[in-house]
Amino acid sequence: xNLESTLLLIDLYELTMLQGYFHExxxxxxxxxxxxxxxxxxRNFLLAAGLEQALSFLESAxxxxxxxxxxxxxxxxxxxxxxxxxxxxxxxxxxxxxxTLCFPEEPILRVTAPLPQAQLFESRIINLIxxxxxxxxxxxxxxLVAPGxxxxxxxxxxxxxxxxxxxxARAAFLAGFSATATVLAGRRFGIPLSGTMAHSFIQAHDSxxxxxxxxxxxxxxxxxxxxxxxxxxxxxxxxxALTPRLEERGIRPLAVRLDSGDLGAHARRVRxxxxxxxxxxxxxxxxxxxxxxxxxxxxxxAAPIDGFGIxxxxxxxxxxxxxxxxxxxxxxxxxxxxxxxxxxxxxxxxKQVFRQYDPAGKIASDLVALDGEDHPGEPLLRPVxxxxxxxxxxxxxxxxxxxxxxxxxxxxxxxxxxxxAAAPYPVRFSGRLEELRRSLDRVLG
Amino acid sequence: xNLESTLLLIDLYELTMLQGYFHExxxxxxxxxxxxxxxxxxRNFLLAAGLEQALSFLESAxxxxxxxxxxxxxxxxxxxxxxxxxxxxxxxxxxxxxxTLCFPEEPILRVTAPLPQAQLFESRIINLIxxxxxxxxxxxxxxLVAPGxxxxxxxxxxxxxxxxxxxxARAAFLAGFSATATVLAGRRFGIPLSGTMAHSFIQAHDSxxxxxxxxxxxxxxxxxxxxxxxxxxxxxxxxxALTPRLEERGIRPLAVRLDSGDLGAHARRVRxxxxxxxxxxxxxxxxxxxxxxxxxxxxxxAAPIDGFGIxxxxxxxxxxxxxxxxxxxxxxxxxxxxxxxxxxxxxxxxKQVFRQYDPAGKIASDLVALDGEDHPGEPLLRPVxxxxxxxxxxxxxxxxxxxxxxxxxxxxxxxxxxxxAAAPYPVRFSGRLEELRRSLDRVLG
Numbered sequence: 041x042n043l044e045s046t047l048l049l050i051d052l053y054e055l056t057m058l059q060g061y062f063h064e065x066x067x068x069x070x071x072x073x074x075x076x077x078x079x080x081x082x083r084n085f086l087l088a089a090g091l092e093q094a095l096s097f098l099e100s101a102x103x104x105x106x107x108x109x110x111x112x113x114x115x116x117x118x119x120x121x122x123x124x125x126x127x128x129x130x131x132x133x134x135x136x137x138x139x140t141l142c143f144p145e146e147p148i149l150r151v152t153a154p155l156p157q158a159q160l161f162e163s164r165i166i167n168l169i170x171x172x173x174x175x176x177x178x179x180x181x182x183x184l185v186a187p188g189x190x191x192x193x194x195x196x197x198x199x200x201x202x203x204x205x206x207x208x209a210r211a212a213f214l215a216g217f218s219a220t221a222t223v224l225a226g227r228r229f230g231i232p233l234s235g236t237m238a239h240s241f242i243q244a245h246d247s248x249x250x251x252x253x254x255x256x257x258x259x260x261x262x263x264x265x266x267x268x269x270x271x272x273x274x275x276x277x278x279x280x281a282l283t284p285r286l287e288e289r290g291i292r293p294l295a296v297r298l299d300s301g302d303l304g305a306h307a308r309r310v311r312x313x314x315x316x317x318x319x320x321x322x323x324x325x326x327x328x329x330x331x332x333x334x335x336x337x338x339x340x341x342a343a344p345i346d347g348f349g350i351x352x353x354x355x356x357x358x359x360x361x362x363x364x365x366x367x368x369x370x371x372x373x374x375x376x377x378x379x380x381x382x383x384x385x386x387x388x389x390x391k392q393v394f395r396q397y398d399p400a401g402k403i404a405s406d407l408v409a410l411d412g413e414d415h416p417g418e419p420l421l422r423p424v425x426x427x428x429x430x431x432x433x434x435x436x437x438x439x440x441x442x443x444x445x446x447x448x449x450x451x452x453x454x455x456x457x458x459x460x461a462a463a464p465y466p467v468r469f470s471g472r473l474e475e476l477r478r479s480l481d482r483v484l485g
Numbered sequence: 486x487n488l489e490s491t492l493l494l495i496d497l498y499e500l501t502m503l504q505g506y507f508h509e510x511x512x513x514x515x516x517x518x519x520x521x522x523x524x525x526x527x528r529n530f531l532l533a534a535g536l537e538q539a540l541s542f543l544e545s546a547x548x549x550x551x552x553x554x555x556x557x558x559x560x561x562x563x564x565x566x567x568x569x570x571x572x573x574x575x576x577x578x579x580x581x582x583x584x585t586l587c588f589p590e591e592p593i594l595r596v597t598a599p600l601p602q603a604q605l606f607e608s609r610i611i612n613l614i615x616x617x618x619x620x621x622x623x624x625x626x627x628x629l630v631a632p633g634x635x636x637x638x639x640x641x642x643x644x645x646x647x648x649x650x651x652x653x654a655r656a657a658f659l660a661g662f663s664a665t666a667t668v669l670a671g672r673r674f675g676i677p678l679s680g681t682m683a684h685s686f687i688q689a690h691d692s693x694x695x696x697x698x699x700x701x702x703x704x705x706x707x708x709x710x711x712x713x714x715x716x717x718x719x720x721x722x723x724x725x726a727l728t729p730r731l732e733e734r735g736i737r738p739l740a741v742r743l744d745s746g747d748l749g750a751h752a753r754r755v756r757x758x759x760x761x762x763x764x765x766x767x768x769x770x771x772x773x774x775x776x777x778x779x780x781x782x783x784x785x786x787a788a789p790i791d792g793f794g795i796x797x798x799x800x801x802x803x804x805x806x807x808x809x810x811x812x813x814x815x816x817x818x819x820x821x822x823x824x825x826x827x828x829x830x831x832x833x834x835x836k837q838v839f840r841q842y843d844p845a846g847k848i849a850s851d852l853v854a855l856d857g858e859d860h861p862g863e864p865l866l867r868p869v870x871x872x873x874x875x876x877x878x879x880x881x882x883x884x885x886x887x888x889x890x891x892x893x894x895x896x897x898x899x900x901x902x903x904x905x906a907a908a909p910y911p912v913r914f915s916g917r918l919e920e921l922r923r924s925l926d927r928v929l930g
Contacts, residue, residue, distance in 0.1 A: 043488055043647045048669040051641055052680025055668065056704045060686065063703035070689065110672050115706055155689060162683070166642040167650060196496055197611040198807045202488045203646030205612060223500065224493040227555050235497025238607070240814035241505065243822040244515065244600060258508035259501045261560055268826045301827035352807045361806035362643045362797045369685035377688040381713045382746035 044203065047101045047127075051163045055116065061156045062120045070155040071371035071390045072162070073147035074169055080360030084455040085465065087180050087444055088136045088148050089211045090172030092434055094165050095425060098129040101161070131157050133425035136393075137435065139176075139214055139443030140420055141451070143467050146393045146408055148173070150421060155372060162367045170365050171204065175211035178357040180448060181332040182350060183216035184456050186339050190347030192234045193220040194327055195355025208355040214440050216448065221349070229437050234349075236264040236297055243269060249278050256291045264295045264325065267310070272298060276310045280317035295323035295346070303328065304343035311344040325349065331359070332458055378480045387469065389476050393420040402452045409470035489648065492546045492572075496608045500561065506601045507565045515600040516816035516835045517607070518592035519614055525805030529900040530910065532625050532889055533581045533593050534656045535617030537879055539610050540870060543574040546606070576602050578870035581838075582880065584621075584659055584888030585865055586896070588912050591838045591853055593618070595866060600817060607812045615810050616649065620656035623802040625893060626777040627795060628661035629901050631784050635792030637679045638665040639772055640800025653800040659885050661893065666794070674882050679794075681709040681742055688714060694723050701736045709740045709770065712755070717743060721755045725762035740768035740791070748773065749788035756789040770794065776804070777903055823925045832914065834921050838865040847897045854915035 043049070061067070076086060108121050131153020142148055149169060151158045182191055193212045199205035209225030219234040220226065226233040237255055245251035248269065256263040263286070267275035276296055283293060296314070298306050303326045314322050326338070327349030335348055352358060368386045369377050376388035389410050394417035398404045407415055423431055454461050488494070506512070521531060553566050576598020587593055594614060596603045627636055638657045644650035654670030664679035665671065671678040682700055690696035693714065701708040708731070712720035721741055728738060741759075743751050748771045759767050771783070772794030780793055797803060813831045814822050821833035834855050839862035843849045852860055868876055899906050 043651065043669075046669060048672055049641070049647055049650065050668055051639070051666040052668055052671075052678045053666065053682055054680075056680060056700070056707055057682050057686045060682070060700045060703040061689075064699050066689065070685075072685070107672070114671070114678065115704075159683075159685060162685075163642045164647075167644060167646065170643055171645050194496070196494070197608045198615055198810070199612060200616050200645035200801070200806075201612065201648030201652055202494055202609075203648050205494065206488065207646055221496040221498065223495055223497055224488075224491060226497075226559070227493055227552070233497045233559065235501060237498055237502050237505070238604075239824045239826065240515075240517070240604060240607075240822075241502045243814045243824060244506075244511065244817045254509050255501070255505045258505040259560075262501055270825050299826065300829050356645070356806040358806050361645075361801040361803050365643070369688045372689045377685075379684045379688060380715050381684065381744065384745050 045097065045100050046107070047103050047160070048107050049164055050160065054160050054162060055111070057159055058156045059116060059120045061159070062123055067154045067156065068373035069152060070158040070369060072151045072158045072367050073370050073391065074149040074165060074365065074367045075147050076142070076144050077364040077366060077384075078144050079464070080363065081460060082359055082458065083177055084457070084461045085177070085451065086142050086173055086363070087176040087215055087447065088140045088142045088173055089138050089176035089214050089440070090169040090207070091135050091138050091149065091424070093172070093207065094149065094168045095133065095430060095434075097164055097168060098133065098161060098425065098428070099430065102128055127160070128428065129153065129157050129161065130428035131425070132423065132427070134421040135424050136420045137422065137443060138440035139447060141403060141447040143406060143465050145387065145467055146406060147391050147421060150390060152390070166365060166367050170363055172207050172211040172214075174357045174360070174363050175208045175354065176215040176444070178354055178360070179212040179215035179217055180444070181458055182335055182348070182354070184448060185332055185336040185458065186348065189339070189345070190219070190325070191217045192347065192349045193217055193222065193354060194349040194351035196222045198352040199355035204355065210437065212354060214437060215444050216441065218347075231437070236262065237266050239266065239269045242266060248275050249282055252279055252282055253285065256286055256293070257289060260289070260291045263291050263293050264297055265293065266297045266299065268298055268300045268306075272301065272306050273309055273313060276313045280313065280319060283317070283319060293319065293322050295325045297325045297327060297349075299326075299328040303345065304338050304341050307343045307345045323347065327351070329353075336458060376476055376480060378477065380481070387473060387477060388480050389473065391473070394418065395420055397450065401450055403450050403465070405466040405468060407468050407470060408473060410472050410476065413470055413472060415470065490542065490545050491552070492548050492605070493552050494609055495605065499605050499607060500556070502604055503601045504561060504565045506604070507568055512599045512601065513818040514597060515603040515814060517596045517603045517812050518815050518836065519594040519610060519810065519812045520592050521587070521589050522809040522811060522829075523589050524909070525808065526905060527804055527903065528622055529902070529906045530622070530896065531587050531618055531808070532621040532660055532892065533585045533587045533618055534583050534621035534659050534885070535614040535652070536580050536583050536594065536869070538617070538652065539594065539613045540578065540875060540879075542609055542613060543578065543606060543870065543873070544875065547573055572605070573873065574598065574602050574606065575873035576870070577868065577872070579866040580869050581865045582867065582888060583885035584892060586848065586892040588851060588910050590832065590912055591851060592836050592866060595835060597835070611810060611812050615808055617652050617656040617659075619802045619805070619808050620653045620799065621660040621889070623799055623805070624657040624660035624662055625889070626903055627780055627793070627799070629893060630777055630781040630903065631793065634784070634790070635664070635770070636662045637792065637794045638662055638667065638799060639794040639796035641667045643797040644800035649800065655882065657799060659882060660889050661886065663792075676882070681707065682711050684711065684714045687711060693720050694727050697724055697727055698730065701731055701738070702734060705734070705736045708736050708738050709742060710738065711742045711744065713743055713745045713751075717746065717751050718754055718758065721758045725758060725764060728762070728764060738764065738767050740770045742770045742772060742794075744771075744773040748790065749783050749786050752788045752790045768792065772796070781903060821921055821925060823922065825926070832918060832922060833925050834918065836918070839863065840865055842895065846895055848895050848910070850911040850913060852913050852915060853918060855917050855921065858915055858917060860915065
C-alpha cells in the first residue's frame with residue numbers, strides 16, 4: 041500500500057457521508073473551497089504551496105480491491121462499496137499557482153465536482169496544501185531577512201514523519217531556500233543537496249585532524265568541516281595547519297560549519313583565524329537551533345556567516361505549527377451554501393480573487409468576489425484541472441520558485457517584517473458577495 | 486518507491502560520512518544512543534513510542550538499484566556504491582518498550598553495530614521515534630485530565646503530511662485514546678474508528694431534519710448528529726422531534742456532536758433538551774479547537790460531555806511541536822566517546838536506566854548507569870534486535886497501550902499536572918558514569 045496515494049488516508053466521516061449521498065442519489069455539482077480562516081500571530085502573508093501534490097493525488101487516487109474488502113467488514117454496505125470500486129475524481133479544479141502570495145478568506149483552491157467526489161478528498165487535500173503552504177510561508181521569513189545568504193533545509197530528523205521531511209524540503213526550496221540535506225528531495229524534486237559530517241564522524245576518529253583529512257580524501261568536492269565538536273577555535277587552527285596537506289592531494293577546503301555556542305562571536309574569531317592563515321576563500325556556515333529571528337540578529341550584527349542550515353524550526357514551523365485552514369461547501373445543485381456556526385461562518389458561493397498593485401509594483405489590495413464578476417486587477421485563481429484531467433503539464437518547481445521570488449519582491453515594506461504588521465493587508469469583499477451572504481442569512485433565519 | 490522504507494530518506498551527510506568510513510575501512514563496532522536532551526516547557530514526562538516502526542525500518546531498509554544509479558550521478562564513487570548495494574542493518578538494538586515513561590538524558594534506544602550501519606540510519610530513526618514519542622506524550626495529557634471520557638483523534642487534516650496523520654493516530658491510541666477518525670489507522674493498526682458527518686453534509690441538504698434522517702438511514706449503526714451548522718439548540722429540538730420517525734426505522738440515535746461556541750454552555754442546554762425529550766441515552770460529543778487545557782476546564786465544570794474529538798493540537802503537538810532529541814555516538818572500537826560542544830555535551834559509554842518505585846507503586850527516581858553495572862530497580866532498556874533480526878515478534882499495540890496505562894497510573898501526583906511541576910522527576914547518574922565522563926575530559930584536555 042502506497043501511503044502517498046491510498047484513498048484510505050481519509051477521515052471515516054467522508055465514507056459515512058458518501059454512503060449517505062449514495063443512498064439518496066445525491067450526485068449534483070458541489071463547489072468546495074480551501075481557504076485560511078486567519079493568519080497565525082507571526083505571519084503577515086502566506087505563500088500557497090502543495091498544489092502539485094494535491095493534483096497528483098486527485099489524478100491517481102483509487103480504492104484498491106483489498107481496501108474495499110476491508111471496508112466491507114467495517115459497517116459499509118455492499119452496493120455502496122461496489123460503487124466505490126470505480127470511484128475516481130472527474131471534477132474541475134481552479135487554484136492559485138504555487139508560490140502565489142495569499143491571505144485569509146481567499147480561496148486558494150476550488151473544487152467543482154459531483155458532490156461525493158468533491159467530498160471524499162477533503163481530508164487529504166487539506167493535509168497536502170496545509171503543510172506545504174505553512175512551510176513555504178515559514179521559509180519565506182528566512183529568505184526575507186537573509187538576502188544573499190545560502191539557506192539550507194536541515195530538518196528531516198525532527199519533521200513530523202517521512203512525508204513532512206520530504207515536502208518541507210520542497211516547500212522551503214519553493215520559497216527561496218538554496219538546498220536541502222534530504223537526499224530523497226534531491227532525487228524526487230531535483231533540489232540541490234547539501235551536507236557534510238556529523239559530530240559522530242569526528243568523535244569516531246582519534247583526532248580532529250585525522251577526521252578532517254580522511255573525510256576530505258573520501259569527499260574531495262565536499263570539503264566542509266564541522267569544527268565545534270570539542271573546541272571551535274582550536275579546530276579551525278588545526279584545519280589551517282592541515283590545509284597544505286589537503287592541497288597536496290588537490291583538495292580545496294570549501295567551508296567550515298559552526299553548530300553550537302554564540303554563532304556570531306565564533307564566526308568572527310573563526311573568520312580572523314582563516315583570514316590570517318590566508319584561507320580567505322573558505323566560507324563559514326552556521327547551524328544549531330536557528331530561526332528567522334536569530335538569522336535577522338546575525339545579519340544585523342554583520343556576522344561573517346555565508347550560509348545557514350535551518351532544521352527544526354523550519355520543518356515543524358515551530359512558532360506556528362498549523363494554519364487555521366478549511367475546505368468548505370460553498371454551493372450545491374446551483375444554490376449557494378453558507379455555514380453559520382459561531383465564529384466559523386463562511387462566505388458562500390464560488391469565488392475569485394482580484395489583486396491590485398501600486399505603481400511601484402507592490403501588492404496594494406485584494407478583492408474577493410463571486411466568480412464571473414468583472415473587476416480590475418489580476419485574477420488569482422486559474423483553471424488547472426477539467427473533468428479529472430490536468431489542463432497543463434506539471435509546472436516545474438523552479439517556475440513556482442520564481443513566482444515566490446516575484447511575490448516576495450512585491451511585498452510592501454510593512455509586511456516584510458517578522459513581527460505582526462501594524463495593519464493587516466487589505467482583503468475586501470465585493471458588493472454582490474456581501475449581498476449573497478445577507479440573502480442567505482434571511483433565508484436561513 | 487515506498488516513502489516509508491526507502492533508504493534515500495536520509496541526510497546527505499550520512500552518505501558522505503559513509504563514503505569516508507568506506508575509504509578508511511572503519512567498520513568496527515559503534516554504539517549510538519537516542520535520547521531527549523530536555524523536556525519542553527509544558528511536559529513533566531514523556532511516553533516512549535515509535536519503536537515498532539523503527540525496528541521495521543531497520544529490518545527492511547535496502548537501497549534499490551535505481552537509487553544507487555542515481556547516487557552515481559551525484560558525486561559518489563563507484564566502489565562505494567557497489568558496497569552499498571548489499572548494505573543492510575545487521576546490528577543489535579536495545580530499547581525501552583513502547584509506552585514506557587521516560588525522562589531527559591535517558592537512552593530510549595541504543596544501537597550497537599558496525600559504524601557505517603549504526604550511522605546510516607540516524608536521521609530516520611530520530612524521525613520515527615521523535616514523532617510518536619512527542620504525540621504519545623501529548624495525548625497522555627488529555628488522558629490524564631479526562632478519565633472515563635471517550636477521546637478520539639481527529640487530526641489527520643492538519644497533521645504534517647500522510648505519515649504524521651497515520652502515526653499520530655497510533656501514538657494517541659497507545660497513550661490511551663479510544664479511537665481515531667483516520668481510516669487507514671484502523672486498517673493498519675486495528676484502532677477503533679469513529680466519525681459522523683461534516684457541516685457540508687448538512688449544508689448540502691435543504692433542511693437539517695432531512696440531513697439527519699438520510700444520514701441515519703444510510704448509516705443506522707452510526708447515528709451521531711452534528712448539530713451546530715446553523716443553531717445548536719434548534720437543531721437538537723429538530724432531532725428530538727425526528728426521533729420517533731428514526732425509531733420507526735429501527736434506528737437509535739447514539740449521540741450529538743457540538744463543534745463551535747461555548748461547548749460547556751451548549752452541552753448543558755443540549756443535555757436538558759435531550760433529557761426533557763426522554764432521550765437520556767443520547768450522548769454528547771464535543772470537538773472544535775480542543776486542547777488538554779480546555780478538556781480540563783470542561784471536566785472541572787462538570788460539563789455533560791461524554792467524549793471529545795481532538796485534532797490539530799494533538800496531531801501537531803501544537804504547544805511543543807518538537808522534542809530536543811538526538812542520536813549520538815557514545816562508543817567506537819571499544820572506547821567511550823564524548824561530544825563537548827557548548828550546551829550540547831553528552832554522557833559517554835553504553836548505558837542502562839534503572840527505575841525505582843515507592844511502596845505505593847509510584848515511580849520514585851531513575852538512575853542512568855553504564856551497561857553492566859548492577860543497581861536496584863527495574864532495568865528499562867531491553868534487547869529487541871540481534872544481528873539485524875528481531876528477538877521477539879512485534880508486540881501488539883494493545884500491549885503497548887496497557888504499558889502506557891500502567892505508566893500513567895505510576896506517575897506521582899506532582900507530575901500529573903498540565904503545568905510545569907515544581908521539581909523535575911529525579912534522574913541521577915552513577916558514580917562510574919561520572920568518573921568515565923571526567924576521565925574523558927582529562928584526555929580531551
